[in-house]
Amino acid sequence: MAATEPIVEMTDISIEFPGVKALQNVQLRLYPGEVHTLMGENGAGKSTLIKALTGVYKIDSGSIRVSGGPRQFSGTADAQSAGISTVYQEVNLCDNLTVGENVMLGNEIRGAFGINWKKTHEAAHEALVGLGLGDLDPRQPLSSISLALQQLVAISRAMVAKSKVLILDEPTSSLDANEVEGLFTVMRRLRDQGVAILFVSHFLDQVYAISDRLTVLRNGEFVGEHLTRDLGRSQLISLMIGKDFETLASLGSNRRRDARESGEQPFYSATDLGRKGSIDPVDIAVYPGEVVGLAGLLGSGRTELGRLMYGADRPDTGEVTIGGKSTEVHSPVAGLATKIAFSTENRRDEGIVGDLTVRENLILAVQARRGWARPLSKREQKELCDKYLVELNVRPSDPERPIKNLSGGNQQKVLLGRWLATKPELLILDEPTRGIDIGAKAEIQEAIATLAEDGMSVVFISSELEEVVRLSERIVVLKDHRKIGEIINGPDITADTIVDLIASDGAEAQGVEAFEPEPAALAAEGSTN
Amino acid sequence: MSNTSSGAASFLKTSVKQPYIWAIAALVLLLIINLIKDPTYLGISVNAVTGDLSGNLIDILRASAPIMMIAVGMTLVIATRGIDLSVGSVMAVSGAVSMEFMHDAGDGSLGSALMAIALALGISAFLGLINGVLVSIVGLQPFITTLIMMLAGRGLAKVITSGQNTSASNEFFRWIANGTVLGFPVVFLIGAVIVALVALLVRRSALGLMIESIGINPKAARMAGIRPVGLLIFVYILSAVLAGVAGIFSTASVMTVEVAKTGFSSEMDAILAVVIGGTSLAGGKFSLTGSVIGALLIATLDKTIVFLAIPSSATPAFKAIVIVAICLLQSQRVRALFSQRRARTSTPRKEAVSA
Numbered sequence: 001m002a003a004t005e006p007i008v009e010m011t012d013i014s015i016e017f018p019g020v021k022a023l024q025n026v027q028l029r030l031y032p033g034e035v036h037t038l039m040g041e042n043g044a045g046k047s048t049l050i051k052a053l054t055g056v057y058k059i060d061s062g063s064i065r066v067s068g069g070p071r072q073f074s075g076t077a078d079a080q081s082a083g084i085s086t087v088y089q090e091v092n093l094c095d096n097l098t099v100g101e102n103v104m105l106g107n108e109i110r111g112a113f114g115i116n117w118k119k120t121h122e123a124a125h126e127a128l129v130g131l132g133l134g135d136l137d138p139r140q141p142l143s144s145i146s147l148a149l150q151q152l153v154a155i156s157r158a159m160v161a162k163s164k165v166l167i168l169d170e171p172t173s174s175l176d177a178n179e180v181e182g183l184f185t186v187m188r189r190l191r192d193q194g195v196a197i198l199f200v201s202h203f204l205d206q207v208y209a210i211s212d213r214l215t216v217l218r219n220g221e222f223v224g225e226h227l228t229r230d231l232g233r234s235q236l237i238s239l240m241i242g243k244d245f246e247t248l249a250s251l252g253s254n255r256r257r258d259a260r261e262s263g264e265q266p267f268y269s270a271t272d273l274g275r276k277g278s279i280d281p282v283d284i285a286v287y288p289g290e291v292v293g294l295a296g297l298l299g300s301g302r303t304e305l306g307r308l309m310y311g312a313d314r315p316d317t318g319e320v321t322i323g324g325k326s327t328e329v330h331s332p333v334a335g336l337a338t339k340i341a342f343s344t345e346n347r348r349d350e351g352i353v354g355d356l357t358v359r360e361n362l363i364l365a366v367q368a369r370r371g372w373a374r375p376l377s378k379r380e381q382k383e384l385c386d387k388y389l390v391e392l393n394v395r396p397s398d399p400e401r402p403i404k405n406l407s408g409g410n411q412q413k414v415l416l417g418r419w420l421a422t423k424p425e426l427l428i429l430d431e432p433t434r435g436i437d438i439g440a441k442a443e444i445q446e447a448i449a450t451l452a453e454d455g456m457s458v459v460f461i462s463s464e465l466e467e468v469v470r471l472s473e474r475i476v477v478l479k480d481h482r483k484i485g486e487i488i489n490g491p492d493i494t495a496d497t498i499v500d501l502i503a504s505d506g507a508e509a510q511g512v513e514a515f516e517p518e519p520a521a522l523a524a525e526g527s528t529n
Numbered sequence: 530m531s532n533t534s535s536g537a538a539s540f541l542k543t544s545v546k547q548p549y550i551w552a553i554a555a556l557v558l559l560l561i562i563n564l565i566k567d568p569t570y571l572g573i574s575v576n577a578v579t580g581d582l583s584g585n586l587i588d589i590l591r592a593s594a595p596i597m598m599i600a601v602g603m604t605l606v607i608a609t610r611g612i613d614l615s616v617g618s619v620m621a622v623s624g625a626v627s628m629e630f631m632h633d634a635g636d637g638s639l640g641s642a643l644m645a646i647a648l649a650l651g652i653s654a655f656l657g658l659i660n661g662v663l664v665s666i667v668g669l670q671p672f673i674t675t676l677i678m679m680l681a682g683r684g685l686a687k688v689i690t691s692g693q694n695t696s697a698s699n700e701f702f703r704w705i706a707n708g709t710v711l712g713f714p715v716v717f718l719i720g721a722v723i724v725a726l727v728a729l730l731v732r733r734s735a736l737g738l739m740i741e742s743i744g745i746n747p748k749a750a751r752m753a754g755i756r757p758v759g760l761l762i763f764v765y766i767l768s769a770v771l772a773g774v775a776g777i778f779s780t781a782s783v784m785t786v787e788v789a790k791t792g793f794s795s796e797m798d799a800i801l802a803v804v805i806g807g808t809s810l811a812g813g814k815f816s817l818t819g820s821v822i823g824a825l826l827i828a829t830l831d832k833t834i835v836f837l838a839i840p841s842s843a844t845p846a847f848k849a850i851v852i853v854a855i856c857l858l859q860s861q862r863v864r865a866l867f868s869q870r871r872a873r874t875s876t877p878r879k880e881a882v883s884a
Contacts, residue, residue: 312752336754350748353741355813360738367735368754375735418753 013062030196040217041437054079085158086167100124100138148179273318280482293472301481310342311335341419345431359399388417409440428459465495548807549819551858582712593828594720595775600802602768610812611671616772618682620792623649623776625686631697642701657769661762706781744812
């Protein structure tokens with residue numbers, strides 16, 4: 001199926017930023033009618049390479065050939081007019097416009113009296129039909145449709161611009177399985193129409209499901225180009241991280257401990273914790289040194305439960321007992337005061353303070369606890385930075401660099417450091433490994449396991465069920481904004497067990513002990529009342 | 530190469546990167562223009578009897594003091610993503626309160642001057658508190674809240690003085706604006722000390738960090754346990770108190786409050802000083818040094834306009850041209866254009882190294 005002539009050919013691309021060699025002699029070839037995946041850890045240079053292609057960054061050396069001729073674009077608009085469109089991880093569309101307006105933005109059909117909206121919407125409809133999205137009403141406001149559909153709208157927009165090359169930069173990171181399948185259907189359709197697709201994703205399953213060819217980068221260097229079918233998964237991972245897969249596979253396997261001895265006090269317990277419109281009342285208890293996983297599909301209420309526990313949202317109902325004392329946690333300030341820390345899934349909007357430095361981001365929560373009048377001294381700040389930047393292996397480890405210039409995985413590590421610096425007894429981690437590479441993922445998982453060994457309670461929320469099963473001792477399963485069961489982890493529990501439980505909706509699934517209130521939690525509740 | 534010259538070079542290098550370098554350049558340029566018109570413009574003479582310094586530069590310092598006050602307050606408000614349009618009216622209220630009090634007291638004593646100052650600053654702080662509560666607790670938009678306070682404050686000043694321009698005589702109060710210490714105008718020295726105190730307060734405590742955090746990303750700041758309510762109330766009170774000080778400065782120089790004119794459109798000068806100083810109106814990172822330089826520039830500009838005998842009807846236009854020019858020079862895009870022309874570098878402005 002692959003044509004003999006690549007439509008895009010990048011040879012020996014090098015880009016240097018002050019102090020960093022972002023890309024060194026990197027190659028990339030895109031063929032029409034092929035899905036090509038760009039693989040690599042965070043910081044490997046994937047985004048930089050894409051930006052080099054679209055002209056956002058100027059290359060220091062090397063050549064870019066498009067459709068056989070040398071080209072150097074001056075920016076995304078220029079690249080787009082030459083048929084190279086990019087759809088980013090965070091959808092770049094206008095929320096306040098309609099679907100059709102977004103699809104046709106910049107390509108509106110003009111009549112004698114300016115834009116002919118009727119024809120424009122018709123053309124938008126056609127474009128949507130072309131991607132199998134005929135059901136979507138082009139006159140609907142964009143904000144009324146799901147993120148997954150918005151992504152597809154962004155792709156239709158690229159198609160209206162008659163793109164021959166479509167770049168998808170981590171399009172799947174916030175989609176659930178069905179939505180990913182929908183996206184893949186669209187991608188296959190476009191591929192069969194002869195579009196060259198460059199796909200970036202951290203999900204190995206997805207890479208193997210969709211791509212024909214892949215290019216691996218590591219630390220800004222070209223590692224190799226392979227046909228996907230010729231390369232095994234463990235081989236691919238080794239290429240990406242440059243070390244053996246064994247270390248990853250063995251991780252956390254010893255986390256499965258015996259069930260709690262009865263009579264031990266939980267650090268945190270809540271009964272009927274709930275908030276209208278967000279999650280139905282839930283009972284949950286977390287013991288010291290325990291990792292409790294919250295599992296469920298996107299929108300099941302797993303994030304909402306974590307937020308209620310921290311006080312990010314104010315609960316309407318529920319009794320909370322922390323460290324044996326009845327407490328109310330209705331704000332992040334109260335959460336931190338009771339030694340709870342919450343790392344958000346929304347790193348960009350609720351996590352980092354972009355313009356501040358790594359150091360300032362790291363100390364922020366500790367400083368907030370101390371109040372404005374007792375600033376951390378230079379020495380204390382340096383100690384915190386030295387400790388956590390090294391412990392969590394943040395790269396680059398320069399504390400004075402603005403955090404927005406770090407890659408996603410490293411931002412996540414700094415945020416983890418921010419929460420650890422508050423010395424929490426309960427750490428709630430919402431998708432701490434989303435959108436970050438396997439190397440950083442392993443480091444974060446390892447850190448979680450170590451923290452729990454040292455006696456910290458952890459609530460671990462992740463959409464990757466394997467990860468939840470690997471790390472958690474107990475797993476609370478949620479569905480449709482309610483708790484449908486609780487599983488004590490054991491050798492025969494796998495991701496499939498959770499899937500079965502969700503599928504059978506809380507009824508007793510095979511080999512699963514689903515029980516409602518935790519007896520020990522009730523005992524603790526009784527003793528305080 | 531000696532140590533001092535390389536130190537100076539590196540200092541120059543870091544200050545060239547500051548956005549307010551263009552304000553400094555404009556300041557120098559204005560002085561040069563004045564110097565061309567009158568070669569003795571920069572001359573400072575010393576009064577042999579009193580030891581007072583006099584000259585245009587000294588006048589500029591004196592005139593910059595009130596602008597400096599409101600610009601510093603405005604900087605912190607803007608850093609929190611807010612704006613304080615009420616500073617000019619608060620100046621009028623503060624001036625009206627102090628003049629009315631001293632007029633009624635009528636004894637011209639130091640005690641009544643101090644009492645007038647305390648009363649003026651207290652009422653200013655109360656107005657700031659109202660702004661802060663409306664913005665942080667009620668959740669009104671800062672623009673609307675302070676616009677209302679701008680109208681209400683002007684009205685309040687008129688009520689206090691029964692619509693009259695009130696005068697009073699009090700030697701100490703007059704000394705604040707017209708006196709000198711070691712030859713320098715008292716008003717500038719007080720202003721400089723206040724700016725230094727505010728700078729110490731925000732930069733040596735964690736206030737600056739917290740204000741910047743809520744300005745850059747309020748959601749993330751909240752999740753990190755920062756309480757915005759107290760911080761917002763603090764910045765609005767501080768801005769109003771500093772406006773009160775500015776009101777005292779500007780009424781003390783003539784010992785009269787002109788309720789319709791005192792502080793009129795001063796909020797614009799303050800906002801301009803902040804913008805010229807390189808603090809983004811979108812909030813976040815702020816520079817008090819930049820705002821002080823901005824205030825000096827505006828005072829110089831006002832003086833220059835008078836000195837060049839530009840007709841008063843053309844004054845706003847002239848001011849606008851100078852300020853637009855500075856803002857253009859500061860904009861990333863325009864500067865990128867210039868640096869590309871100079872040397873075709875390929876260094877991108879945002880060097881995000883990510884995958």
